[in-house]
Amino acid sequence: MSRQSAAPFQSISRRGFLGGSLGLAALGALTACGSAGGAAGGGASNGSTSAFTYLSYLPMETLSVAPELMAAAGGYFADQGLDVTFQTTKGSPQAIQTLVSGAGPLTRVGLIDLMTAAADGQPLVNVGSIVRGSSIRTLYSTDAPLASPEDFAGKTVGVPSEGGTSDKSLSLMLHKAGIDPSEVQRQVVGLGPGTFELVKRGDIAGYMVSIDQAITTMHQYPGEADYFDSGYQVRADAQIYTASRDSLEQHGDAIGSYLTAIKQATQAMVDDESLDEVLETLRSEYSFASLDDDEIAREALDQARALWTADGTAELLVTDESYWEEGYQELVDAGLVESGHDVSEWVDNSFVSA
Structure with a gap:
């Protein structure tokens, strides 16, 4: 994994990050891969980058967002021509509201969140499954x-x-x-x-x-x-990248580029069995409690790798339709959504590169 690092995270660095706490309230806009940008643009040309705003329901000082951190620190976003701004929100309900309002083209929420919102008429689509199982x-x-x-x-x-x-x-x-x-x-x-x-x-x-x-x-x-x-007992307890139908129409190419960068960065973390190069890359740009502690970081990333790959049985980011259907049935059985929906309309794997 011999990739050049992207430009430093301007708001998260070894000097700028206080490394003692996790799960804080929304941190505001956090910028990676260059200067802060606005709404997503199309693909870049002539070596330039396009601005892309990603809405994160999690604070960025956790290894739960390791794919994002690795994509920035390892230069994967830059390779896809993206200048990514991470905008944190106060949980998944606000992330979905902000997404639908058009403030950003992409977020990551729980399968539960997307299906309950889509069943209520929100125009949401799953464009990639990142976590399979409970995180x-x-x-x-x-x-x-x-x-x-x-x-x-x-x-x-x-x-x-x-x-x-x-x-x-x-x-x-x-x-x-x-x-x-x-x-x-x-x-x-x-x-x-x-x-x-x-x-x-x-x-x-x-x-x-x-x-x-x-x-x-x-x-x-x-x-x-x-x-x-709760492990793998609950199919619907998964995390997925989510876009609105409007954002897919307006920024589909950029969303595909973002997911390509995430897939490449995640694959690099899966391939590096020792995690030595992964930790070196992440620590070259970021510092927070769980990342800085070697034992905690390795254990957390080991568990995360099992969830990203479903213990090595699933292709990164591709949503398994049977898993998707089983998750929906769990929600129906629990009374969280009504039956009768065609959930195939809520998922689109075409934005995940082969």
Whole structure:
């Protein structure tokens, strides 16, 4: 993997990033691969780059967005002629609202989010599946474990946002286990390192976080913290790149270029078994807690690689239609969407390069 690094992330660098916290509130516009740009443009020519705004429902200081970080730091966006601006939003509901408003042509949300919104008439399309399986972990205290769905009943669980991906995936997991989701109260909490103190005090039974934050907290509270992973039990607990029909018409070429860069960057992380070159590339541009700690970074990226590839069984970014249908049926069974929709209209693999 001998690629030249792109221009530094202007808003995220080893000098500019405070490396002690994950999952903060929206960070504002974060720019990669050159100067800040506006709405997406078409393909570049004569060595120039086109501006492209990507809407991220996650803060950019987490390895959950490693494909984006690698595509920027490794020069993959630049190779596709894109000058990418990352605009963070406060969770997936706002990401979808911002997408539909036309403020950016592409976002990544949960399969649950897209299907529930599309069933309500939002003009959304899945153009690429990046995470196959749950990338959400529920942190809990070993003194009062949440080791099975049954342990959640009657408890209060912290979520990053009301009605967001974590909230919905919790409901779906409980329903599949035969537990009424209303038996589990939700409380919106911050996701900084100190949130685990709420669990230790008994204010909440646990809270839902990204993989790297779960691992980080376990390292910070050895023997006191552990996490619950719903794993591959829930088909709909996946993450997908999502565009509106208008953005596909206006910026289809640029969206295809973005996904090509993501696919190439993700493949590089899958191919580098030791992760040595991957970490060198990422750390050349960024610094945050889970990336800077060697043990945490390797464990988080190992888990992420299994999710990107469905344990080596799936082509990167290509949506498996049977998986897509099974996810929809789960949502129908849980009463989250109505039956009768043709979900093939909500997915388009043609923007993913071979």
